[in-house]
Amino acid sequence: LAAQENGGAGAPILLVNADSVPPATAAAILSLKAKNIVIVGGTTAVTPSVATTLTNGGAITVTRVAGSDRFATADAIDSQTGFQAVGAKKTAIVADGVNLNLVDALGASPLAYSGPYPMFLVNGVTGTLSATDLSIMKADGITNAIIVGGTAAVGSQVGTQLTAAGITPNTEAGADRSATSAALAAYEIANYGFSNSQFNIAGGGQPNLVDSLSGGPLGGQEKAPTLITDSPTNGASVITFATANAATENSANLFGGSDAVSAATEA
Secondary structure, eight states, X not given: OGGGTGGGTOOOOOOOBTTBOOHHHHXXXXXXXXXXXXXXXXXXXXXXXXXXXXXXXXXXXXXXXXXXXXXHHHHHHHHHTTGGXXXXXXXXXXXXXXXXXXXXXXXXXXXXXXXTOOEEEESSTTOOOOHHHHHHHHHHTOOEEEEESOTTTSOXXXXXXXXXXXXXXXXXXXXXXXXXXXXXXXXXXXXXXXXXXXXXEEOOSTTGGGHXXXXXXXXXXXXXXXXXXXXXXXXXXXXHHHHHTTTTOXXXXXXXXXXXXXXXXXX
16 A cells, blocks of 8 residues: 555555554654555544544545455455556465464565555465455456465465466465565565665564564565564574575664664674
């Protein structure tokens, strides 16, 4: 959705509380001289009072993209933004939408932005793609799908559904969330023109994994993969990836403070 805004020039993602606008977000909106704001999620996620606050007395146009739950909201996003202009590789991204594994979707956000490529969420390991999901994929002319996460996150039945729909599935997964992000990063570099000279790092532990969401547009514009740590104090596969690509790397952005990624992990 962020990639489609401003006539395709893209837009940042800012975070609010369900019932209030944090000062940092309010300051960023003013600094950006925003004229339009899109709220993602229903009134439980972002209350009507927050929507009213965001209008800044009518100076800003506020719209909402939402469904009855997070899965329907994902479909609303994929429909709202006219993904018929989906990137040349005609790719969809499929990930688990349950909180425990949602980090896989967040790690894939730069790829989704870069296409742009629509992202679909399934409801855990027993979840399947809905008729609406498959209908949107057909309308978008999707021929390839990247399943992010192993069968403990997205069940094998999803791959079967995709194949039956004439879509070629490819699974990028590792032993844990960090290894999955590294596998996806390598795939992005090899197949989607992502950079092997820079990457971004986000904490993989709650509540800091949301940093990878707000960092998604930056990674998408830079075509830089996002690597996820296992915890604030365990860089896990981020270290492995950085070591393996040391010959070409020259920069990395680290999202969040030391509570998200510790100073020792940074070092």
